[in-house]
Amino acid sequence: GAVVSQHPSWVICKSGTSVKIECRSLDFQATTMFWYRQFPKQSLMLMATSNEGSKATYEQGVEKDKFLINHASLTLSTLTVTSAHPEDSSFYICSVLGDSTDTQYFGPGTRLTVL
Amino acid sequence: DAKTTQPPSMDCAEGRAANLPCNHSTISGNEYVYWYRQIHSQGPQYIIHGLKNNETNEMASLIITEDRKSSTLILPHATLRDTAVYYCIVQSGAGSYQLTFGKGTKLSVIP
Numbered sequence: 760g761a762v763v764s765q766h767p768s769w770v771i772c773k774s775g776t777s778v779k780i781e782c783r784s785l786d787f788q789a790t791t792m793f794w795y796r797q798f799p800k801q802s803l804m805l806m807a808t809s810n811e812g813s814k815a816t817y818e819q820g821v822e823k824d825k826f827l828i829n830h831a832s833l834t835l836s837t838l839t840v841t842s843a844h845p846e847d848s849s850f851y852i853c854s855v856l857g858d859s860t861d862t863q864y865f866g867p868g869t870r871l872t873v874l
Numbered sequence: 875d876a877k878t879t880q881p882p883s884m885d886c887a888e889g890r891a892a893n894l895p896c897n898h899s900t901i902s903g904n905e906y907v908y909w910y911r912q913i914h915s916q917g918p919q920y921i922i923h924g925l926k927n928n929e930t931n932e933m934a935s936l937i938i939t940e941d942r943k944s945s946t947l948i949l950p951h952a953t954l955r956d957t958a959v960y961y962c963i964v965q966s967g968a969g970s971y972q973l974t975f976g977k978g979t980k981l982s983v984i985p
Contacts, residue, residue: 760920791971802961802975803918852917861906861971865917 761855761864762786769870772843780838780869782853788833789855793863794826797850809836843873878962883980886956892949894979896962899943906965907938908973909947911958911981918961918975921947952983 762785772778782792790811795803807828809815815828827839840847850870854863879897886892898907906925910918922929922936924945929936935948949956961978965971 763917765917793972795975802977803912805972805974808972850915854917856971861965862908862920862923863971863973864920865910868915868917870915 760862761789761857763853763855763864763866765851765853765866765869767869768867769872771872771874773874774844775842777839777841778843778871780840780851780853780871782836782838782855782866784834784855787858789836789858790833791856792830792836793854793856794828794836794838795852795854797852797868803852806838840871843871845873847871848873878964878976880960880962880976880979882977883982885982885984886949886952888954888983888985889951892947892952892956892981892983894947894949894960894962894981895944896946897944898962898964901942901964902966904966907936907942907945908963908965909934909936910961910963910973910975911956912961912978913955913958919958921960923965952981954983954985957981957983 764783766781792809794806797803806821807815807817809828809830811830817823830836852868854865908923909921912918924936938945959978963973
C-alpha cells in the first residue's frame, strides 16, 4: 500500500485565521487525492476530489472558496481552511488513490481546533 | 454506489476469530467490496477488497456470498490492537473511486 503523511498532525488557531494542511504521498506519484473531514462520533465525509494539475471537484455543500485545495505536484496536495470558525473544528483526513489499483490509502489525519 | 448495513458493535475474545458481517443487497456487478478500519483518532487503514471471489491477505480474509449480497470479514486471531471501527464499503471502481463511509462496526477485542 501507499504511505501517506499529513502535516501538521494537530493545529489550534483563532477564529478568522487561515490554516493550511499538507498531504504527501511518500512512495509514489499520486494523480488523485481526496480530502475528508470527520466530526466527533461521526463517520468520514468526502469533501473534495483533487487531481494533479486541475481544479478540485467539491462535494455538494462544501464551499470551494472556504476550503481551498491545491494539488500542484504528484506528491503534494494542500487544503487551506480560510477564515476558520469554531464550526470548522474537525478531523481532516486525506487519501491517495493507489497507482495500480482503485484502492485509497489514508493519511493519519489533522485535528483542527478553532477557538 | 450500493449502501451497506453493518451491526453497530461486536465483541470478540482475544485470540479468537472475529467475524464481521456486512449486507450489500443492492450491489451491482461491477462494484467491489472494500473493508477499512479506523483506530481511534487515526486515519482509516485499508484491510482488503474483493469483487466476487474470496480473498485473503496478511491481515484478514474476505468471504463474499455467491449472490454477492453479503460478505464477512474475518480476523483469524484477534488481538487488542484490532479494536477499531470497521467499515464495509461498496465502490464502483468504474472511474469513480469514491468511498462512502457508513457508521461501521465498532469491534471491541476483550482480554
